[in-house]
Structures are given as C-alpha cells and as structure tokens.
Amino acid sequence: MPTSIRLAADTERRLDDLASATGRTKAFYLRQIIERGLDELEDYYLAAETLDRVRRGEEATLSLDEVERALALGH
Structure with a gap:
C-alpha cells in the first residue's frame, strides 16, 4: 500500500546520505525504521491507554497477592 510522509529536511538528507553510502533505497530504510519501531510504539501507546x-x-487491577492466589503461586 503506497503511503507518503513529509520529512524534515535534515532527516531527508540523512536518509539520502545513508541510502547513497550503502547502495540501498530510501524505501528500504523507511520500511526498516517502521517495522522495528512499530513494536515499541504499540507497547508504549497501548500501555498508556491502559x-x-x-x-x-x-480497568480492573489486582494486587500481587491476588495474582499469586489466582495462579496458585503461594510462597
């Protein structure tokens, strides 16, 4: 699915430089950045929402004692 984004000039320059130096495309690096960063973003924003x-x-919460009892993890 084609998607477009606007990058700050400095970010675009850095991406251009990296692609040029390595012979890979800017799209390759943008995919890498998104795929690697998406897990972190999901963790952060879903945790913040919770x-x-x-x-x-x-949202219900349980104490450690309640969790241990529910899982039969007594000391």
Missing part, C-alpha cells in the same frame, strides 16, 4: 483506563477506574 494506564488512562486504570486511572479513570475503567
């Missing part, structure tokens, strides 16, 4: 729900009282 934290917001917890703070609003919309």
Whole structure:
C-alpha cells in the first residue's frame, strides 16, 4: 500500500546520505525504521491507554497477592 510522509529536511538528507553510502533505497530504510519501531510504539501507546483506563477506574487491577492466589503461586 503506497503511503507518503513529509520529512524534515535534515532527516531527508540523512536518509539520502545513508541510502547513497550503502547502495540501498530510501524505501528500504523507511520500511526498516517502521517495522522495528512499530513494536515499541504499540507497547508504549497501548500501555498508556491502559494506564488512562486504570486511572479513570475503567480497568480492573489486582494486587500481587491476588495474582499469586489466582495462579496458585503461594510462597
């Protein structure tokens, strides 16, 4: 699926330089950046959304003791 983005001039220059120096395409590096960074972004934003729900009282939480009891992990 074609997608377009606008990059800051400095970022575009760095990407051009990297592609030129390595003989790879800018698209190759953009795919790498997105694929490697997407896991981190998902973790961060999904965790932040869960934290917001917890703070609003919309998400249940359990204490460590409750989790250990539920999993039969007694000491």
